[in-house]
Amino acid sequence: MAEALLEIRDLKIEATSYPPGERPRDVVLVDGVSLTLQKGRVLGLIGESGAGKSTIGLSAMAYGRGGVRLTGGTIRLRGDEIRTASPAGLRAIRGQRVTYVAQSAAAAFNPAKKLMEQVIETTLMHGLASRAEAEARAVALFGKLGLPNPETFGQRFPHQVSGGQLQRAMTAMALCPKPDLVIFDEPTTALDVTTQIDVLAAIKEAIRDTGVGALYITHDLAVVAQVSDDIMVLRHGKMVEYGSVDQIINAPREAYTRALISVRQMEHPEKPAEAPVVLSVGQVTARYRGTHFDVLKNV
Numbered sequence: 464m465a466e467a468l469l470e471i472r473d474l475k476i477e478a479t480s481y482p483p484g485e486r487p488r489d490v491v492l493v494d495g496v497s498l499t500l501q502k503g504r505v506l507g508l509i510g511e512s513g514a515g516k517s518t519i520g521l522s523a524m525a526y527g528r529g530g531v532r533l534t535g536g537t538i539r540l541r542g543d544e545i546r547t548a549s550p551a552g553l554r555a556i557r558g559q560r561v562t563y564v565a566q567s568a569a570a571a572f573n574p575a576k577k578l579m580e581q582v583i584e585t586t587l588m589h590g591l592a593s594r595a596e597a598e599a600r601a602v603a604l605f606g607k608l609g610l611p612n613p614e615t616f617g618q619r620f621p622h623q624v625s626g627g628q629l630q631r632a633m634t635a636m637a638l639c640p641k642p643d644l645v646i647f648d649e650p651t652t653a654l655d656v657t658t659q660i661d662v663l664a665a666i667k668e669a670i671r672d673t674g675v676g677a678l679y680i681t682h683d684l685a686v687v688a689q690v691s692d693d694i695m696v697l698r699h700g701k702m703v704e705y706g707s708v709d710q711i712i713n714a715p716r717e718a719y720t721r722a723l724i725s726v727r728q729m730e731h732p733e734k735p736a737e738a739p740v741v742l743s744v745g746q747v748t749a750r751y752r753g754t755h756f757d758v759l760k761n762v
């Protein structure tokens with residue numbers, strides 16, 4: 464088989480400083496996680512908040528947030544070990560070979576600069592294209608991502624576009640350098656539900672069209688099932704289950720995965736629009752048999 468785009472083996476990530484009062488067992492944030500991503504494929508990382516999804520996603524660019532250190536394992540990008548790469552080596556990877564789409568585009572854009580300047584900035588900084596070529600790439604990406612008037616969209620400031628449009632613009636920014644790998648970290652979570660569906664569809668198409676490899680992080684199993692080829696379920700910094708979308712959704716092996724799926728089905732029942740209320744439920748708690756977490760708590 465061809466060399467994997469991303470190959471993580473036995474990754475260990477530890478907190479070097481943590482808020483007062485946190486228990487020592489929380490020091491190890493990611494423990495023994497391994498994954499393989501082939502070129503042009505999408506791996507979904509799913510798990511509840513605090514499971515370690517962002518920490519693992521950022522490790523694909525050998526980055527640890529303040530107070531977090533990548534202490535063990537190997538992270539290979541097309542065969543190159545990056546966990547122990549030099550600062551110069553990392554500069555050549557981040558923003559060029561690997562890019563990142565965060566949950567809050569609003570926080571990621573400079574409000575004082577036009578979108579086009581920001582979308583092409585890293586492409587120019589790394590010398591990957593001329594200004595004219597980078598702008599042409601950006602316009603093509605705006606079109607692909609379903610943004611209105613792609614030719615002139617980049618002349619707007621961030622406050623002149625909607626949240627969904629800004630998230631699409633951030634996706635264009637991530638794709639503009641033609642990276643090998645994009646990390647999408649809950650890119651639709653902050654959007655309202657109908658916008659989420661449209662933006663997800665646009666991102667999915669852009670991933671397929673450009674053939675980029677992607678890690679797609681979300682807490683929402685339905686989202687991850689739509690966009691991914693494979694899924695890894697995470698909990699407390701450890702892998703719970705890892706397989707194809709079909710296997711994870713239709714034949715989950717682990718109780719925790721089944722619980723995630725049943726919660727999703729309860730949150731999004733298939734019902735006709737404007738159905739009359741026939742049952743109203745309050746303060747219900749449900750627990751998955753034999754385990755120690757609540758499937759529902761005071762819903």
Ligand SMILES: Nc1ncnc2c1ncn2[C@@H]1O[C@H](COP(=O)(O)OP(=O)(O)O)[C@@H](O)[C@H]1O
Pocket residue numbers: 478479480481482489492510511512513514515516517518519528529530531
């Ligand atoms: N900078 C940090 N220092 C110490 N602990 C952190 C830091 N960032 C995150 N953590 C801890 O790491 C764990 C995983 O966090 P994170 O990867 O952000 O989870 P997720 O993205 O799945 O919600 C959490 O327990 C969180 O409290």
Ligand SMILES: [Mg+2]
Pocket residue numbers: 516517518648
């Ligand atoms: Mg996160």
